[in-house]
Amino acid sequence: MSAPPSHPSVPAADRADEPPPARPAPTRRRPSLTARLVIAALLGLALSVVVLPDRWFGLDQYSPFAQLGAFRPMAFLAVAALVVVLGLITIKVRMLWPFTAAALALALTSGAFLLPRTIADPVPAGGSTLKVLSYNVYEGRADVTTLAALIHAEKPDLIALPEAGERFRQKLAPLIEDLGYRSRSSVTTRQPDVSGVTVFTAARLGDVQFEVAPSDVTFRSVTATGGALGDLRFVGFHSVAPTPGYGVGQWKEDLLGVQQWCGATTPTIVAGDFNATFDHSVMREGTAGCGDAASQAGQGLTSSWPTWAPRWVGPQIDHVLGTSGIAAESFAVEEGAGSDHRPILTTLRVP
Numbered sequence: 163m164s165a166p167p168s169h170p171s172v173p174a175a176d177r178a179d180e181p182p183p184a185r186p187a188p189t190r191r192r193p194s195l196t197a198r199l200v201i202a203a204l205l206g207l208a209l210s211v212v213v214l215p216d217r218w219f220g221l222d223q224y225s226p227f228a229q230l231g232a233f234r235p236m237a238f239l240a241v242a243a244l245v246v247v248l249g250l251i252t253i254k255v256r257m258l259w260p261f262t263a264a265a266l267a268l269a270l271t272s273g274a275f276l277l278p279r280t281i282a283d284p285v286p287a288g289g290s291t292l293k294v295l296s297y298n299v300y301e302g303r304a305d306v307t308t309l310a311a312l313i314h315a316e317k318p319d320l321i322a323l324p325e326a327g328e329r330f331r332q333k334l335a336p337l338i339e340d341l342g343y344r345s346r347s348s349v350t351t352r353q354p355d356v357s358g359v360t361v362f363t364a365a366r367l368g369d370v371q372f373e374v375a376p377s378d379v380t381f382r383s384v385t386a387t388g389g390a391l392g393d394l395r396f397v398g399f400h401s402v403a404p405t406p407g408y409g410v411g412q413w414k415e416d417l418l419g420v421q422q423w424c425g426a427t428t429p430t431i432v433a434g435d436f437n438a439t440f441d442h443s444v445m446r447e448g449t450a451g452c453g454d455a456a457s458q459a460g461q462g463l464t465s466s467w468p469t470w471a472p473r474w475v476g477p478q479i480d481h482v483l484g485t486s487g488i489a490a491e492s493f494a495v496e497e498g499a500g501s502d503h504r505p506i507l508t509t510l511r512v513p
Contacts, residue, residue, distance in 0.1 A: 198260045206264030213237045213272050216443040223414055223444055228404040232477040234441040235463050238276060241269045275441065279454075279462025286489050289513045293318040294455075294482050296433040298400070298467075300501035302330040302355025308499040310337035316507060317341065319364040322398035322433040324381070327351070327358030341365065346372035348382035348398075359384050359434065361398040367391055379419075380412060383434075394512060397423055399434035413437060417448040424452035424485060431510065433482040435503065452483035455508040459493035466495055468502045480506050487513045 193201075211218055213234065215227035222231040230237075248262040295318035297309065302325060313321070323330070327349040335345060342365030349358035361384040363370045368389035375382040381400035401416035402409055417438055423430045432452065438445040440454065440462070456462045456478060465476030473495060480503060482490075489511050496505040 192257060195260075198257065202260035202264040205261065206268055209241070209265075210268055210271075213241060213268060214275075216441060220443050222442055223410070225404070225406040225410055228410050228413070228442070231441050232439050232479065234272060234439070235276060235477070236475060238269065238272045241265060241272065245269050276463060279440070279457040280460055282460030283458045283489065285491050286487075286511055286513075289511045291491060291509050291511055292320060292431070293507070293509045294320045294322075294396075294431060294433055295505060295507050296322045296324075296398075296435075296480055296482055297498060297505035298324040298435040298480060298501060298503035299326045299330060299355070300503060301325050302327065304330075304501040305499040306330070306333045306337060309505075310334060312496060312498070312505060313338050313341070313362075317364070318507065319367060320386070320396045320431065320433070321362035322384075322396075323360040323362070324398070324400035324435040325356050325358065326360040327353055327355040328360075330355045330358075331360045338362075344370060346374070346384055346386075348374045348384050357381065359398045359400050361386050361396065363389070363391075363396070380416070394429045394431065395423075397430060397432045397434075399432050399436070401435065401437045403437045414444050417442075417444045420448040420452075420483075421450070424449050424483065426451075426485070428485075429488065429512070430485045431482065431488065432484075435480050437479050439477050439479060449483055452485055453489060455482040455484065455490035455510060456493045456506070458490040459508070461493045461495070464495045466504045466506055469498075469504055470502075473504075480504075482506065482508045482510070484510055484512075 211221065212230060215231050216222040221227045245262065245265045248258060248265055252258045252262045293316065295316065326347065328347040328351045331345055331347045343362045345360060345362040347358050347360040359381060361372065363386050370386045370389040370391060373385045380402050384398045386396040402412045404410045404413040417436065420432060423432050436445065440446055454462060462478065464478060465471065465473045466478045466480040467476050491509040491511050493508040496507055498505050
């Protein structure tokens with residue numbers, strides 16, 4: 163029996179030159195669906211605190227959410243853009259769909275709060291009309307000639323001018339003297355215009371009376387009653403801005419104080435600078451019982467501040483409100499000069 167053929171041996175040096183056997187590439191584990199859903203939900207909730215702070219137990223009543231709350235329309239546009247971007251990415255990376263869904267849910271939720279302000283209500287029949295102009299004149303710096311021209315063109319029945327004291331009133335009144343307006347400021351010439359509110363009433367309203375709020379408030383409102391107004395009262399109003407610290411607390415107090423007019427049975431129109439939008443819970447609470455002229459006319463998202471930004475960017479913080487039965491027939495944001503606010507003009511139908 164012969165021995166099996168022997169295989170030639172490979173020298174050790176040659177074996178060292180051979181490449182090592184290839185190892186299988188490690189497989190990357192994808193996050194499970196449950197993990198992706200949890201992460202997407204947490205990110206969506208975190209983002210909702212910024213976009214919808216008023217729905218988080220009144221978080222919008224504190225800095226910095228009080229300031230962020232005014233910019234919900236812009237936040238909505240940002241989230242809507244995020245939905246589009248994530249949606250396009252998800253077409254290629256399907257595992258990202260929970261994040262797209264979370265962003266879409268937030269966009270739809272925030273949009274649902276904004277949409278009603280862009281849809282006009284039916285104009286009620288009957289009653290009489292009153293044209294109201296409100297304009298924050300920015301520490302009395304607004305150009306009186308431009309404002310006088312607007313008043314001559316539109317001939318509003320009632321005018322509220324926040325940040326206008328007696329100094330500003332004395333500059334404007336001679337320019338519209340031919341129209342016969344009566345007027346009253348809440349502060350004298352010894353005080354700066356920024357502290358005041360001035361109200362003008364048209365000659366056709368007759369012998370109206372003015373009442374100035376007590377001096378224990380930051381901005382003293384002016385109320386016009388009597389004459390052809392009948393039972394109706396008109397209030398020129400200004401709230402402090404929600405600045406960090408003291409300002410936020412006083413801002414809440416000012417807005418809640420509007421309930422003295424909106425919650426009463428006396429028919430009332432309140433016009434001025436509220437330094438708040440209806441995305442603020444304290445604004446909704448303080449104005450319960452009143453309707454917003456801009457929202458009733460489908461113009462509730464048109465910016466009234468600041469003037470350097472497009473009208474679709476800034477918030478609408480200037481308002482004309484009316485108690486039950488008073489409704490807007492029209493609403494427009496006008497152009498002024500010299501102020502960081504835009505004038506707002508509305509025609510109200512009063513029962």
